[in-house]
Amino acid sequence: MAQYLIKRLLLMIPLLFGITLITFTVIHLAPGEPVEMQVAMNPKVTAEARERLRKFYELDKPLHVQYVKWVGRLSRLDFGRSFAPDGRKVVDKIRERIPVTLSLNIIALVLQFGIAVPIGIFAATRRDTPLDKGITVFVFLGFAVPTFWLALLLMYVFGVKLGWLPISGLHSMGSEGMGTVAWLLDMARHLILPVSVATFSSLAGLSRYMRSTMLEVIGQDYITTARAKGLSERTVIYRHALRNALLPVITLLGFSVPGLIGGSVIFETIYALPGMGQLFYMGVMARDYPLVMGILVIGACLTLVGNLLADIGYALADPRIRH
Amino acid sequence: MRTGWLASLLIALFLLAACDGGRKAAPPVQRGPGTPAQGDALVVGSIGEPSTLLPLLASDNASHEVAGRIYNGLVRYDKNLNLEGELAESWDVSGDGLTITFHLRKGVKWHDGQEFTSRDVMYTYRVTIDPKTPTAYADAFKQVQSAVAPDLHTFRVTYAKPFAPALESWGMAILPAHLLEGKDITTSELARRPVGTGPYTFKEWVAGQKITLEANRDYYEGRPWIDRYIYRIIPDNSTMYMELKAGALDMMGLSPVQYQRQTETSEFRARFNKYRYPASAFTYLGYNLRHPLFADRRVRQALTAAINKAEIVHGVLLGMGQVAHGPYKPGTWAYNPQVRDFEYNPERARQLLAEAGWRETNGEGILVREGKPFRFTILTNQGNTERLKTAQIVQRRLKKVGIDVKIRVIEWASFLSQFIDKGNFEAVMLGWTISPDPDMFDIWHSSKTGPKELNFIGYKNPEVDRLLEEGRGTFDQEKRRRCYWRIQEILAQDQPYTFLYVPDALPAVSARFRGIEPAPAGISHNLIRWYVPKEEQIY
Numbered sequence: 001m002a003q004y005l006i007k008r009l010l011l012m013i014p015l016l017f018g019i020t021l022i023t024f025t026v027i028h029l030a031p032g033e034p035v036e037m038q039v040a041m042n043p044k045v046t047a048e049a050r051e052r053l054r055k056f057y058e059l060d061k062p063l064h065v066q067y068v069k070w071v072g073r074l075s076r077l078d079f080g081r082s083f084a085p086d087g088r089k090v091v092d093k094i095r096e097r098i099p100v101t102l103s104l105n106i107i108a109l110v111l112q113f114g115i116a117v118p119i120g121i122f123a124a125t126r127r128d129t130p131l132d133k134g135i136t137v138f139v140f141l142g143f144a145v146p147t148f149w150l151a152l153l154l155m156y157v158f159g160v161k162l163g164w165l166p167i168s169g170l171h172s173m174g175s176e177g178m179g180t181v182a183w184l185l186d187m188a189r190h191l192i193l194p195v196s197v198a199t200f201s202s203l204a205g206l207s208r209y210m211r212s213t214m215l216e217v218i219g220q221d222y223i224t225t226a227r228a229k230g231l232s233e234r235t236v237i238y239r240h241a242l243r244n245a246l247l248p249v250i251t252l253l254g255f256s257v258p259g260l261i262g263g264s265v266i267f268e269t270i271y272a273l274p275g276m277g278q279l280f281y282m283g284v285m286a287r288d289y290p291l292v293m294g295i296l297v298i299g300a301c302l303t304l305v306g307n308l309l310a311d312i313g314y315a316l317a318d319p320r321i322r323h
Numbered sequence: 324m325r326t327g328w329l330a331s332l333l334i335a336l337f338l339l340a341a342c343d344g345g346r347k348a349a350p351p352v353q354r355g356p357g358t359p360a361q362g363d364a365l366v367v368g369s370i371g372e373p374s375t376l377l378p379l380l381a382s383d384n385a386s387h388e389v390a391g392r393i394y395n396g397l398v399r400y401d402k403n404l405n406l407e408g409e410l411a412e413s414w415d416v417s418g419d420g421l422t423i424t425f426h427l428r429k430g431v432k433w434h435d436g437q438e439f440t441s442r443d444v445m446y447t448y449r450v451t452i453d454p455k456t457p458t459a460y461a462d463a464f465k466q467v468q469s470a471v472a473p474d475l476h477t478f479r480v481t482y483a484k485p486f487a488p489a490l491e492s493w494g495m496a497i498l499p500a501h502l503l504e505g506k507d508i509t510t511s512e513l514a515r516r517p518v519g520t521g522p523y524t525f526k527e528w529v530a531g532q533k534i535t536l537e538a539n540r541d542y543y544e545g546r547p548w549i550d551r552y553i554y555r556i557i558p559d560n561s562t563m564y565m566e567l568k569a570g571a572l573d574m575m576g577l578s579p580v581q582y583q584r585q586t587e588t589s590e591f592r593a594r595f596n597k598y599r600y601p602a603s604a605f606t607y608l609g610y611n612l613r614h615p616l617f618a619d620r621r622v623r624q625a626l627t628a629a630i631n632k633a634e635i636v637h638g639v640l641l642g643m644g645q646v647a648h649g650p651y652k653p654g655t656w657a658y659n660p661q662v663r664d665f666e667y668n669p670e671r672a673r674q675l676l677a678e679a680g681w682r683e684t685n686g687e688g689i690l691v692r693e694g695k696p697f698r699f700t701i702l703t704n705q706g707n708t709e710r711l712k713t714a715q716i717v718q719r720r721l722k723k724v725g726i727d728v729k730i731r732v733i734e735w736a737s738f739l740s741q742f743i744d745k746g747n748f749e750a751v752m753l754g755w756t757i758s759p760d761p762d763m764f765d766i767w768h769s770s771k772t773g774p775k776e777l778n779f780i781g782y783k784n785p786e787v788d789r790l791l792e793e794g795r796g797t798f799d800q801e802k803r804r805r806c807y808w809r810i811q812e813i814l815a816q817d818q819p820y821t822f823l824y825v826p827d828a829l830p831a832v833s834a835r836f837r838g839i840e841p842a843p844a845g846i847s848h849n850l851i852r853w854y855v856p857k858e859e860q861i862y
Contacts, residue, residue: 031736032740033736036739047775049458049462050775052457052461053459056509057457084375085374085380085381085383085457086375086380086514087375087510087514096531097530100531152565156565160568167565167566167571168557168559168566169557173364173571176527268558270559272557272558272562274530274532274556285736287736
């Protein structure tokens, strides 16, 4: 097992290199330069000021030198400073955004699985009844409705018309003076709308998947056997069928892990949530190289780690892989 | 049945959302002026987040807007867009126009209690021209030949030649020398925790969410009435509008549709005051003068005559703007009200085109000269729907005189690097901000046609060159006015751009704020004198 692990870890080194190279190339292939974004079309800027900025960001150096310098810093876990005028550390910028995205995604993921799985089972056991069809329509509605439109509609109804929920942001005015419990409740109120929309729109895939694996399992011989033994329908479904039907769904859960730090731009923009999606989008628009490359590398590393964990999990479960 | 239940839920949602007119409209409340009182907060919405609160390093609007509350310059524009002293009580320009002496205000304190002196001005000047400082604003200060601070409250600069825009450049925010001297400004924590001399002091910045400022009790012009200024970052315009209607925002700029169609309810008008005045910007259709299609002045005149500008103002801005005839803002001293360029007249356009050799049309009704059809592409940048709509209206009008126009929308970074910088375009739909000082040397002077320079259309006119040089070389406003009025006459004939429109700024402010005085400079020039009567304060 140790040998297998070492091999896997060593394999990750060239992979990481490849990731940095591709990341660097891709962002530098995009037309335009960070300096341009800051000074273009500004009558107060001359060519000299432009050169000064380029020099400051070391954009005047040849590309390979820029790459080596960047990888060198990266190997010391230094992501560098953002090219935005604030010049803050990329790590700081990411650190202040990750909690929002991560908590939003985790809550939505838990809700998504918590709702989609029972819905799928429910629909499978009542196959072709009006209830099953109703659920199908419901989840596909969530899938088909444009998120931004639904988001705006709900904001208008619950925020403006009824005034029950806050419209956007994370905290109310004056949340600084609240106690911990009140502060958390205030934030929870702000998260109700975004989390509901995110969950509703992602129910379809998972619940349909659950329904079909469930139906497949129910058609197996051992279920017929179980029924023939005279077990109650409840035991047949939840003790025998569900366990096997859940396995592929758990694999799906594993796939969702790297996506947890990715945020949706449209979503975060509409709800004014300061998350990773917006940070990345703004970074790309401003050609903020260190920031964009930093986020991409962290994302890629998380995917690698996720894959590694999955492989270890498989290896533990299946001796054939270990050897 | 489940589906039926769901459908009715959706229908209910729609009805609820659509029942705007259903609610009984309350009669507009007539509010008296009330008594000025301290307290309350002004919550402002912004699409973008400031990048840094050291204005020297910032190049975005949001940064300058917030920093403008925290810092002062030596001079500023008053409500009528004339320069007046801010940290400088007064200034003298020497007879030859080469030396400016600023007499600084005494007793002004930084937010941390230190006294403001000429040392701060000297530091700001030095750090700006320091080649290690990554700033976009060094050029005006580089014209300075020598800067001296004879005493704590006097600052004197000498220029090599008279340079009128110099005065405006001293409106740059003055930075605290005692906190920055000898340190690297690019890593200074003042970028996130600024210390200024302005009417508001910095309190808190929650990244991606809001910036809170507090009234400066010791402000030299007197403490602002409103206790807190909160700058909320809401990246989506529709969300911002809903926040405004829900009462969580006090002020935002409306779009023409919001101003005209969505807020004309008595409920909205009872809760908000809407203002309308010309914005300091214009939108234009610029022609690449190096391109053979547009080399002939008559062709450009014909294009302008073929475009109905009034229709664009009506269709794109819903009338919330005015037709432009030149690059200055109507009502300012540099604007020449007598200049009118080519009126909408398709007949005249056809005639001018015929004179330029575009007589015949091909099977599709497109004008042809020497076998080539009159066909070009208008480029515009992504994310600006007003420009796109304008381009579409222009496209339709030009089609009527036999010109085939295509429209291409391109992301800003590529737009600049692949098309503008390389001179690789035929026509562009863009806009300029109109600065209060009328010097437009960079945009029209023939020496500014190089790559990455702003006269990217390649306009060259010796008379305009001479007038631009003369206009920036004197402090005499009357002389300058004559230069800029003549330039407008020439541009109206040359038509390097088709000047399209000057849009209106359309801010809405919660009606609980009093003391707002709309002026040519907008509404926020007297922000420190806005107040909320005690009985109406909500925060």
